[in-house]
Amino acid sequence: MDLKEISVQLQAGKAKIVKTLVQQAIDEGIPAQEILEKGLLDGMNEVGEKFKNNEIFVPEVLVAARAMNQGVSLLKPLLQQAGVQATGRVCIGTVQGDLHDIGKNLVKMMMEGKGLEVIDLGTDVSADTFVKTAIEQHCDIICCSALLTTTMSVMGDVVKAAEAAGIRDKVKIMIGGAPVNEAFRAQIDADAYTTDAASAADCAVNFCKAC
Template sequence: MVDLTQLHDAILRGDAKKAVAVTREALAENASPTELVSKHMIPAMDEVGRRFECQEYFVPELLLSARAMKGALELIRPLLVEQGVASAGRVIIGTVKGDLHDIGKNLVASMLEGAGFEVIDLGTDVAPGKIVTEILERKPNIVALSALLTTTMPFMKSTIEELRKAGVREQVKVMVGGAPVTQQYAEQIGADGYSDNANGAVAIARKLVSG
């Protein structure tokens, strides 16, 4: 039997090759996909988050660990879907209209997946109308919006307004983030949650689905 602490350690170290190799081996040995996620990957990402909180890890490590986790999750995800495993919640995430930056957004998406959320990534330059359509079709718990540019940040406001106009604002919680975004701005545009880092976004998302 493959030693699954290796999966935990590989994610912690940000070693994507190792994480994928161990996962592949474990699945070949009929390890339970849910247990791989809940007993090894989520705790590893929680530990990554803890280290980030106490400034032992920084964005570079977060990116590396997230990539390792994502690599492993790609092997597991189809099995989870097959088995109809319940997620921590469904999140629609995207970078707002006019903005192509997605490294931060992808990191948040990975961290959320690492925490057991089902994440639907709409990519970048996402028009408000597209988000409305997705809300109606996919019934997410959370809509997460990202913007890196000061010049595209206002599209967060117009997106939320668009949700309101379409009558779907109350069906979801909206969380926002990105370099120029502040708590104050988040409150001003009527978002439900804000975090200035990817790890904090997980805590916010957990709070939003439980509240």
Template sequence: MRSELDNLYDNIIDGEMAQAPIDVQTALDTSIPAGEILNTCMIPAMQEVGQLFEDGEFFVPEMLIAARAMQAGLTILKPHLVASGVDPVGKVVIGTVQGDMHDIGKNLVTMMMEGAGFEVIDLGVDVSPQAFIESVNENQPQVVAMSALLTTTMPKMKVTIDAFREAGVLDSVKVLVGGAPVTAEFAESIGADGYAPDAGQAASLAKSFLA
């Protein structure tokens, strides 16, 4: 990694939301290509954040402020990525299932997915099976990520997967589920392709689906 990017790398990990965009602009001003800034600095920084979380050295607040710093930097970088023709690694449609209004976990997963290089289509909360299906048809994602924080809304995950099957879109996407009450066993029982206990692992699992 070039020395000009060291500060950006450190400031993403430290959650310096005000400084990260300045670091991105500095790197651009020194003619570092947008794709290099993303792939050799910003994505590895978020991978380290995910690893620190898994190792118990970071907790949700630290992960969240790091992801926000990454997002702030991406705001500056995205137009340059588009202009230089740098494609995202893949597309993810994400939403909290119907009947559930919680979004903190979903938002963190969204930020970590973007930090891993995905284009993320965030449908928000209380997302109906039909809304998921329409977005899949419109955006052609490789991954659909569903969140639930309530035990009472967990069954909507199965309802949505069943609707995918009936609509003929299940074979074209990998379904990833998560949320506080969700378990790997539950994910398997409803026919999901994967389960992630936290945002960092959700991003890693989504990337593994592309292999």
């Protein structure tokens, strides 16, 4: 079968069709990694590009990501069997004091759509938890999200905690959220600020390729 069809249906958010097609592709003996890359990730890539260019909006991204997750659930055991490695590993969460996670979830989906493995630490995550996870799970990147001006300062604590733990040169720290900007990134000395979820995923992939 033409894996492009999976990509097209994923972009349209048709979760049921995507699931059926992925199963069909598996039954035809197409390797899981090929289905993932040429079908699901290809579709999510298109979605990310369109989102970045303001051609589509958040609901379409969420609906497409929902379709991707349905497909990935079928592929996951096969990928593990085949010992396929993710492009890189990221831990992500909203910073301590912040419970607003819709933006964070969007970034997570976009990163998974780029083939990254994402450890979701949820909301209200302390600087220590970020750093501890990065060490124990060998993460390439720590991603911090904040929606509130009252909580964004915690991002600076994450950078300091990474320095104190001696992993600052091994891990990249990315930040995002409504009140955050490039000037703030420079001020706290994080590695990257991105304006939207698709750019965050691109940036994370570039970091992982570089290391």
